[in-house]
Amino acid sequence: MGYAAGLFLDYSLITMHGLHLTADLRHCRCAPVWLTDAHALGTFCVQAVQDTGLQAVAQVFHTFPATEQGPGGVTATVLLAESHLCVHTWPEQAGVTLDVYVCNFGADHSTKAHALMHALMTLFAPQQVQSHSLQRG
Amino acid sequence: MGYAAGLFLDYSLITMHGLHLTADLRHCRCAPVWLTDAHALGTFCVQAVQDTGLQAVAQVFHTFPATEQGPGGVTATVLLAESHLCVHTWPEQAGVTLDVYVCNFGADHSTKAHALMHALMTLFAPQQVQSHSLQRG
Numbered sequence: 001m002g003y004a005a006g007l008f009l010d011y012s013l014i015t016m017h018g019l020h021l022t023a024d025l026r027h028c029r030c031a032p033v034w035l036t037d038a039h040a041l042g043t044f045c046v047q048a049v050q051d052t053g054l055q056a057v058a059q060v061f062h063t064f065p066a067t068e069q070g071p072g073g074v075t076a077t078v079l080l081a082e083s084h085l086c087v088h089t090w091p092e093q094a095g096v097t098l099d100v101y102v103c104n105f106g107a108d109h110s111t112k113a114h115a116l117m118h119a120l121m122t123l124f125a126p127q128q129v130q131s132h133s134l135q136r137g
Numbered sequence: 138m139g140y141a142a143g144l145f146l147d148y149s150l151i152t153m154h155g156l157h158l159t160a161d162l163r164h165c166r167c168a169p170v171w172l173t174d175a176h177a178l179g180t181f182c183v184q185a186v187q188d189t190g191l192q193a194v195a196q197v198f199h200t201f202p203a204t205e206q207g208p209g210g211v212t213a214t215v216l217l218a219e220s221h222l223c224v225h226t227w228p229e230q231a232g233v234t235l236d237v238y239v240c241n242f243g244a245d246h247s248t249k250a251h252a253l254m255h256a257l258m259t260l261f262a263p264q265q266v267q268s269h270s271l272q273r274g
Contacts, residue, residue: 016232022157024274060197062216077221079199079212084223086214088240095153097273099236103225134269136234137161 016137018083018103019110021117025096025126034123035091038063038074044123045076045085052115054102055081067092082109085116096124103137153274155220155240156247158254162233162263171260172228175200175211181260182213182222189252191239192218204229219246222253233261240274 028034034041042061049056058079064072069092078085083101090096100117102109121129170177179198186193195216201209206229215222220238227233237254239246258266 016161016163016227016230016234018234020159022271022273024153026153057201058197058199058212060195060214060216062195064194064218075195075216075221077197077214077216077223079197079214081201083225083234084212084214086221086223086238088220090153093153095274097153097155097220097238097240099238101223101234101236103234130273132271134159134271136159136267137232 015105016103018101018136019113020083020099020101020134020136021113022100022132022134023098023117023121024130025098025121025124025128026094027127028094028096029125029127030123032071032091035089035094035096036063036071036074038076041074041087041089042076042078045078045087045120048116048119048123049078049080049085052112052119054109054112054116057081081105082112087120096126101136152242153240155238155273156250157220157236157238157271157273158250159237159269159271160235160254160258161267162235162258162261162265163231164264165231165233166262166264167260169208169228172226172231172233173200173208173211175213178211178224178226179213179215182215182224182257185253185256185260186215186217186222189249189256191246191249191253194218218242219249224257233263238273 038061175198
């Protein structure tokens with residue numbers, strides 16, 4: 001996978017280790033469309049993945065039905081060569097949960113994971129954030 | 138959403154809160170097909186979701202190309218009414234990472250999340266597990 005044999009890197013230890021960032025956003029000040037339009041949000045996610053140098057390999061977007069509280073939320077998932085991005089929205093409370101998980105496939109992608117999270121946080125512009133970072137693998 | 142108005146439940150607090158379970162598995166003793174066959178793994182995941190009483194709303198499965206180490210891994214993602222299930226496999230090291238994330242959509246789904254995680258752990262039969270549990274939202 002691009003490693004020079006002379007480096008004596010243990011491939012089995014490199015690829016599965018990774019970083020999983022989560023952020024739970026409340027009181028998002030973004031345009032409501034980002035919380036309700038799966039196509040718009042999905043397109044943004046795929047572009048953000050590309051812009052941060054990660055590699056999208058598949059995607060699935062879903063719109064939930066409207067409720068008594070208003071339009072339904074959406075889920076946008078982008079599968080990455082490096083693991084995945086998942087976004088869930090709750091428009092009735094201007095809430096969003098974000099997952100950016102990158103394994104160390106081919107390199108340490110931690111910086112790209114933080115950049116992708118930053119792009120999404122900038123989009124949603126929350127007033128309240130609960131974040132976690134988990135080393136995995 | 139099935140809530141009786143007389144209960145005075147705060148909808149905004151109920152739905153977004155949830156439980157995110159992760160497990161990183163090494164030395165899985167399952168049949169190799171579960172680590173390399175996206176269709177087989179995806180079908181198992183959808184059935185396990187259904188068996189545990191969660192609601193699948195969409196899915197996407199991806200097979201990675203083979204490498205010098207052997208067959209490529211797979212990603213199986215099932216979007217849930219209650220959030221998502223993501224499985225990534227690393228067949229060259231018999232490794233798997235699992236994410237089971239359930240928001241409290243309509244009810245507390247924590248027990249179902251643990252049951253789904255148990256079903257996947259039983260399938261993969263790892264010799265080593267690193268687990269985390271995160272309250273979200």
